Amino acid sequence: MSAADEKPVETAAPAEEKPAETTPKAPATTSDEPAAADQGDGAGIPGNGSSLADKVEYKVEVKLADMQADPNNPLFSAASFEELNLSEDLVRGIRAMNFRKPSKIQEKALPLLLHNPPTNMIAQSQSGTGKTAAFSLNILSRIDLSILAPQALVLAPSRELARQILGVIEHMGQFMKGLKIQAAIPDPTARGKLYNAQVLVGTPGTVMDIIRKRAADTRQMKILVLDEADNMLDQQGLGDQCTRVQKLLPPKIQTVLFSATFPPQVIEYANRFAANANVLTLAHEELTIEGIKQLYIDIGADQDKYATLLKFYGLMTQASSIIFVRLLSLSNV
Ligand SMILES: Nc1ncnc2c1ncn2[C@@H]1O[C@H](COP(=O)(O)OP(=O)(O)OP(=O)(O)O)[C@@H](O)[C@H]1O
Secondary structure (H helix, E strand, O other): OOOOOOOOOEEOOOOOOOOOOOOOOOOOOOOOHHHHHHOOOOOOOOOOOOOHHHHOOOOEEEEOOOOOOOOOOHHHOOOOHHHHOOOHHHHHHHHHOOOOOOOHHHHHHHHHHHOOOOOOEEEEOOOOOOHHHHHHHHHHHHOOOOOOOOOEEEEOOOHHHHHHHHHHHHHHOOOOOOOOEEEEOOOOOOOOOOOOOOEEEEOHHHHHHHHHOOOOOOOOOOEEEEOOHHHHHHOOOHHHHHHHHHHOOOOOOEEEEEEOOOOHHHHHHHHHHOOOOEEEEEOHHHOOOOOOOOOOOOOOOHHHHHHHHHHHHHHOOOOOOOOOOOOHHHHHO
């Protein structure tokens, strides 16, 4: 089943407000030593919730892997965290983060993520929509704290993102006794280190190294999350590395893939990586931010770009602007 060519099963209420700005995630607050030590930099300010759930209304389209599933089932959408039957410690964690109710994407994603038997998920989610919290909650609900072995793995395209995700999971899981989270990112002091935390968050190359060197036992692994798949595929070789990591894990684990955008190559990759998944996409009209006009000029030759840009600026009144270029050298033109 392709993410692009199927009709949505259900559409949520229309969008009302534009997305909030990205908020940095929480730094590590509580943890066993490895995670705390690994999280020395890169994490943002404490994530004490946001008005996300109140202000951000995305239209989320849902396509179920199992077409027999009943969209009228109350489990299909969760208007409150209470409906999700979460453990008390997890609910305390969510409250400590100041989350009062699920954001739109969480409302749709959480019942499907938490449903048993576990089903794969492919979800489109822009920055700041609450996806990290969504997959973190699924992970924390599913791991068995009595087993000290990796049970969930999150792959991120950069170490900074990995550290941020780790911070969110730690924050959310702060009341779960025995919870251990480790960063699996390049670390010069990691020689001989064992990765036995229930949750590993890392970059694909380092994770592959760790597993190959048998520094992590993957036999208990039951959840694999790939965050920012589009960014992953934009970086040479990272998509392939994720696939190689996946092949080193037990075959029947719940695979969850998030991507801000769904160009054809990401859809194709996602469908291979997370087969038979429930698919959540943001409605098309929500993809650009309200108040921002987008237009493009097709310029035949590279050398004409600068002159065209000057003409363009001549036509517009702009106080300030940012120009993104592909190569560092082009920024000096
Ligand atoms: N249900 C909720 N209620 C209130 N705040 C929330 C809720 N879910 C997430 N947030 C907060 O909203 C912000 C963005 O959430 P989160 O980091 O999960 O989003 P994201 O989609 O992963 O964004 P990014 O890609 O920028 O990391 C964070 O500050 C988080 O603490």
